[in-house]
Amino acid sequence: MESNSDLVYEGKLIHETSYSRRSDKYQEVEINGIKIDYYDPKNKVVHEIKKSDKHEEAHEWQVKYYLYVLEQNGLTGVTGLLEYPRLHKIQEVTLSDYDRETIRSSMTEIESIINNEQCPNKLPKSRCKNCSYFDFCWSHEIEL
Numbered sequence: 001m002e003s004n005s006d007l008v009y010e011g012k013l014i015h016e017t018s019y020s021r022r023s024d025k026y027q028e029v030e031i032n033g034i035k036i037d038y039y040d041p042k043n044k045v046v047h048e049i050k051k052s053d054k055h056e057e058a059h060e061w062q063v064k065y066y067l068y069v070l071e072q073n074g075l076t077g078v079t080g081l082l083e084y085p086r087l088h089k090i091q092e093v094t095l096s097d098y099d100r101e102t103i104r105s106s107m108t109e110i111e112s113i114i115n116n117e118q119c120p121n122k123l124p125k126s127r128c129k130n131c132s133y134f135d136f137c138w139s140h141e142i143e144l
């Protein structure tokens with residue numbers, strides 16, 4: 001779904017315009033279903049750039065998950081930086097034992113949802129506007 005998302009496209013444009021002169025320093029890393037656009041191997045830092053003009057807890061968990069997957073693949077001691085060009089803010093993200101446990105338990109829950117024959121209930125539409133699955137969930141609705 002994300003490959004067709006206007007929001008993801010807009011985010012990519014921000015990546016390209018914000019980091020156009022920094023490409024040599026960073027590597028793209030694709031591993032176990034994640035794709036990190038800007039990894040700094042020298043300093044072991046994941047950079048995640050957000051187009052949003054507000055910080056969201058989900059942004060932090062996205063980076064924590066990247067750190068978790070890297071760790072599972074033998075790359076330890078990596079930290080993250082969440083960057084908000086529109087806010088001119090940068091936030092450090094690290095992975096704690098509590099985070100590792102939360103991620104493991106979320107993965108178990110996700111597996112259970114995937115293996116369930118029934119889709120989970122939709123969230124209230126007001127909470128869906130930034131979701132990549134919006135069209136999938138709501139396209140059947142006829143605008144009046």
Ligand code: SF4
Nearest residue numbers: 122123128131134137
């Ligand atoms: S649009 Fe996204 S957040 Fe809303 S119900 Fe569907 S999957 Fe959940």
